[in-house]
Structure formats: structure tokens, C-alpha cells
Amino acid sequence: MQRLIGLLTLLLGLFVCAAAQAQSGSMIIDRSRPDRAPAATAAVPSTAVAAGNVRGDPGAVDAFVFQRLEVAGSSLPQAPFADAAKPYVGRKVSRADLIKLSDAVGGVYARSDIALYTILVPQQTFANGVVRVRVVEGYVAAVDLKDQPGRPPSDLSRLYAEALQAQQPLLKSTLERQLGLMRDIPGAQPDVQILQGDKPGAVRLAVTPKTRRFEGTLAVNSRGASMLGSTQVELGGHVNSLFREGDRTDITFAFPTELERFQYVGVGHSQRVGKYGTSIAANVGYLRTKPDLNGFDLKGTAKTAGLTVVHPVLRSNQKNLYATAGLDGLNSDNALFGRQISQERTRTFRVGATYTSQTATTVATANATLSKGLDALGARMADPTQSQADFTKVSGQFTRAIYGKRYALRLATAGQYTGDRLPASEKFAVGGAQFGRAFASAVISGDSGYAASAEFALRRPATAKPLAGSEAYVFADYGQVTQTSKRSPFRDDEVASVGGGVRLAVIPKAIVELEAAKAVNDVSSRRGNRPLKLMVNFRSAF
Known part of the structure; x- marks a missing residue:
């Protein structure tokens, strides 16, 4: 009986974590959950955010010895202007020098936080070597x-x-x-x-205003666990501003090509509220599974619901900081021969922050989340000796991409730490598209863990035809998980892989990925030596 319960616990962890690690986002765990994905991705700016007009023509000027610069109409401190004028103090200046001086004043404004400004050098006597510059600061x-x-x-x-x-x-x-x-x-x-x-x-x-009302996504990947179908499909539909400007309604369907193995549907709705950019999102999901267990008729279901608030603390063209808070719940039931064996109810409060930074050649994202399980609102564990409802964990992610004219370097790391025995849906999982790419989704999972990956790609220029934007790449990754309880049916484990492939931009907004990956560090004897894994993945937005 203990062996049977252990098998059920293992399967529950597998189908929960495998769903959470699926192709383009989570299934059973909604992708907006703060500990699974960053809160938001800032839109790329397309409008200049500052406009300066330097009119530095004072007309005909007889050379004179410059002594002091006076800037009128400015809200900035005078010290930066004095520093800009220092190279000219005590020198005989001409009309060309005055134009350079006005440009230096413009440089002070360009480095400041003033968005709109006009700099004027009016005609004047330049008595006592004083140059007077007038600034008109702009407003809407x-x-x-x-x-x-x-x-x-x-x-x-x-x-x-x-x-x-x-x-x-x-x-x-x-x-x-x-x-x-x-x-x-x-x-x-x-x-x-x-x-x-x-x-x-x-x-x-x-x-x-221009709003794209309807959007869609399609993803097909071959990274799934064999028990749930190795080839999985995800369809997403999105409606923008359905009820009022700023709302978004999403519906997601996911299933394997072996349709009976699992079916998932999720619905979410978000709305911007107030003038400060805050958004509130609610989501629900339902997952039904029937894994391939060589004769065992084991069926499972899981229901999720969540509410998340995201606020942009800092929003700019290059740096952004988002704060998140949310409450989510999971009800999972696993049955054998028509009898309920395992029940798991989690209720979790989360707070987190996501920071993004981008330049012309780099993009970086950092995310940290504190999750606190609540022993309330109907929360309970199937086996309190193996997992606890009132857990606490800290998780984080960091990614950095560096782009050259013909190459890209992508680095990623993620980790989680807890001193508690976590429910299956809260474990740190390795395996799938980001870490452990030679393995099926969530091939190992643990209460704590970390993972890292590096990828180098040679890119075809976006202007080249055909296959503009396509790339060839190589990668390496590693992941390790540990269990808090030594009585856990799971074990401490690690995986690593290397590989390479190509991403082909066959049509606009669609990518076909062909990848070969090889496990190089698979210490789990129960999995044995793994051959080279070949994968075909497809994703498209429309």
C-alpha cells in the first residue's frame, strides 16, 4: 500500500510540474503566477521622449574675453552650466565659440530629466565678458x-x-x-x-489610439513527459478591450496528440484600473489527466483559481520595476480504480517584484517572489508528513541576452529555497524548454533547487531574405534539486545537457525549431543512459 501511495504522489508531482513547465507557459499553474514568470514585459518605445532645440546663433560678434555664463529661465541648478562653461573662461571667444557654448548648455539639458526645451542665445553686448542664454522649458x-x-x-x-x-x-x-x-x-x-x-x-x-482587437497563439512541442504525451499542443485566444479599454480576456486550450492523456482549459481576464497603471487579473483553470501507466487506470483532475495585482513602480524606456501581489488556490484529486487516493488543496499568498533593463544591445530581467502557504480556506495535504499547507519559499529568476550584429548570447538562471516540505505544485522543477532540454518537462523536482543555462546563436540579419531573423545555436544547461524531508519518495537529483539546433523564421511571426540534445549528467539510475534526443517545436502568433 505504501508503494502504491508513493506511486500516486510521484504521478501527482509529475503531472502538476509537467503542466507548469509546458511549452509557452504554465497550464495547471497559471502563467501569471508571480513565482513562475515575470510580471510583465515592457513595450518597446517608438516615440522620442525628449525634444531639444538649440538656437545658438547670436548674430555678428566681435571677439571678446569670456568671463561668465548666465542662464535665464532654467529650473536646473546653475552649477552644471558653470561646469560646461569652464573651458571658455578667460579665453577670447568668437561667434563659433558661442555656438559651441550654447551646444554645451544643450548637453546639460540632454543629460537632465527635462523633456522639452529650447535654448536661445539672443543678441547682446557681452559687456564684462558675460554671456546670457535664455531657456524655454516645455510643457503639454x-x-x-x-x-x-x-x-x-x-x-x-x-x-x-x-x-x-x-x-x-x-x-x-x-x-x-x-x-x-x-x-x-x-x-x-x-x-x-x-x-x-x-x-x-x-x-x-x-x-x-489603435488597438488590435483579436490575437492568437499556437505552440506545438515535443518536450512532454511520455506518460502525458510527448507531443503537446497549446492554443491561445485573446480579446482586447472587450468591455472597456484596457481589459484583456484570454482562453487557453492544451492537449497532447494522444488526446486522452490530458486536457486543459484556462480562462483569464485582466483590467487596468486608475491612472497609475495598476492592473488586476483573475484566472481559472481545469486539468484532467489519464497518464500511460502500463495497465493502471489512474485518472486525475486539478482546478486552479487566482487573483493577481501588478503595479508599475518604475516605467521607462530602458528600466522598469513591477510589484506584484496575489492569492491563488489549487484543488487536485488523484483517483485509482474509481477510489480517491490523494487530495491536495493549496492556498497561497505571494508578493514579488520584477525588474527589466534594456539597451540597444542587451536585455535583462530579474524576478523574485516570496510565497506563503495558508493553512486556511480549505487547504489540506494528502499526507502531512510529506507536504505542509503553511509553507514558505523564496524563488527567483534572472535572464540576460546580449545581441551583436550577427550573434546572440543568452544566459539564464533560476532557483528556489525553502526549509519546508512543499506540495507538488510548489516544487522547483527541472526539465523542458529552458533547463534540462535533453529531458522531458519536469523530469526532476524538489523543494529547493537551482538551474542555469547558456546559449550562443549565430543570427541571420532581419533584412536578409529568405529566412530573415533565423538562427543556429548551441547550448548547455544544468539543474539540481533537493528534498527537505529525507522521508520523501523523491530523491535529490541533478541533470545536465548540451545540444544545438536551428530556429527558422519560415513565415512572419512563426518559428520552427529543430533541436538535438544530449544528456551529459543523469545520475538517476532509474532513468538509465539516455540517447540523443531530437525535437521539433513550432510557435506562432497571429
């Missing part, structure tokens, strides 16, 4: 925004845009944040133009 005097025909009113875009009118002078950080929030609206592709106003320093912000 009006916002022109039209609603989209056949769409809900653009109230959220208007709220974000009108917030710019409250600041004078307008700061880059404010402009970047508000334009970023407009682009973060699901499906949004706004056309934003900064136009000259009718007063000095005044500009008009002309916004033409």
Missing part, C-alpha cells in the same frame, strides 16, 4: 485624442495622456512613464505625436 498644454470607431471609449488612454498636463516643465521620466502606460494597454499600438503649441514652450500631444 493640450491633449488631442480621438475614440476609435467601433471600440469602447479611449478613457484609459485619455487618463494617461492628460496626466502629462499637470507638470510644468514636463519631465522625461513622466513622459516616458505615461507613454509607456499607453503602450502597455493590451493590443495597443498608439500613434503619438508632439506638436508645437501657440505659446512659448507649449506643445500639443496628438494621440491616435
